[in-house]
Amino acid sequence: MATNTPRTVEAVQKTCRIINELQRRGETGITELSEDVEYSKSTIHGHLATLVDEGLVIKNNQKYRLSLRFLDIAESVKNRVTDYEIVHDQVRELAEETGEVVHFGAEENGRVVYIAKWQGAQAVQTKSRIGKQMPMHSTSLGKAILAEYGRDRVDEIVEQHGLEARTQNTLTRPSALHDNLQEITQRGYSVDDEENILGIRCIGIPVSISEAGVIGALSISGPSQRMTDDRIKNDLREKIAQAANVIEVNSRYS
Structure with a gap:
């Protein structure tokens, strides 16, 4: 052969x-x-x-x-990450509460893969879809996960995929990415500051359980005019942290 x-x-x-x-x-x-x-x-x-x-x-x-057999395959794969029903419910509730687009994603082969998505009443239409793979360094989901990894693992991913300039705001130098990841670790959440799509800002937070470490991340995305620093820090941060905690607690005992 x-x-x-x-x-x-x-x-x-x-x-x-x-x-x-x-x-x-x-x-x-x-x-x-x-x-x-x-x-x-x-x-x-x-x-x-x-x-x-x-x-x-x-x-x-x-x-x-x-x-349609691929639906059965997809369901099986989704539930290997965590309890998908719990994730789906939290993503939906968070989107309805904030009015924005909410994603849950996990890292695979150095990319972040969308596992769940829901759009709130005010959500901007995006091309994201379940199963789509995205760069980690330019997305709030990816950066939230990278911040939980050791420096060696981050460098491996950068070596594997590079640091593509998705917009003029994308971090394209390894040193700048590492500095940003350190900031994320200190404040507890990541921000995609129009680094993946111009006009769109996102907040992301890792989802971790003690037995497995980081299993994925949650993000809220919206137009930059609404996703102000003040709203991210004083409103969305608490909401997304609560949703992440629900997934973590239920995943631990499911």
Whole structure:
């Protein structure tokens, strides 16, 4: 069997690319897939036939889409981080109380992944979605988690992913990031000061349990005009800390 390296299997890599493209397109045919992933139609057909046989892909009138089995997989993965129902309830309640967008995310492979999201009545529409991966250094979720890590782990993530300038406010020097993480540790919460999206500010706080350490983070996001320093410090900080505490206590005993 052909392999790219001793630890990777080319056939599996092709299957993963096909699944990713089906996720992006929603539903498509063999010709379109072949053009997008640059594999022959016969190769695409063989992989799709296997995925259909395994119940992971549905074929309908020569079109293919991901099956609902991925919902079951997603539910299983979400609950490995913590009790998802508790997280979902706190994210929803916090969003309704503040009127803003609230996320819960966890770190995986040096990225922060959105696990739960809810939009309050005044929330600004964002492109964030469950499962989306984001940089850690430019998001309040990511920085809240990084502040709980040792310097060596932070440096590993920076080495792996770099410090992309998402906006002109993004921290792009390791020394500046470490200084910011120290500030976060001292005050107990992180701030994304239009570092990921211009016009959007966020407050983030880590969620930790003694047995596992930091399991994720909560964030509240909104337009910079509403997300003032005064509101973050004197209103949102207490609300997000209470929500984090509920998740921590329930996760500890669930």
